[in-house]
Amino acid sequence: MNGNKRADIKIGSEVKIVQKHDQRTGKLTEGIVEKILTNSPNHPHGIKVRLDNGLVGRVKEIIN
Template sequence: MTPPRSLIRPGLTVDVIQKHHQASGQLTRGVVAALLTNSASHPHGIKVRLISGVVGRVQALVPAQG
């Protein structure tokens, strides 16, 4: 189950899957810059843009270090 939109905020570190990596399942880790999905949930994950410019769907939240 992917995290709901209510748990995702700019500044959080997340693992996303990019469209062209869906077949392989390769995840990309980064910091959320903006949420692109308006609905509360999505079966494939909430779409976000990372600070790096990568756009993907959130698969997991990365726990804060410390």
């Protein structure tokens, strides 16, 4: 599942994000969602979240 819809992402979900500095390479970082930062119901580049380790990025894939 991709991370374009806010309703699909829950706090505590395991996701893969792309950080701002990794957007060109497309390198994904895995982690647990701590906070959802995007307020709109959907976003074409992925919903922005903060992971439990403090990293911020846009969700590209929802693992569970």
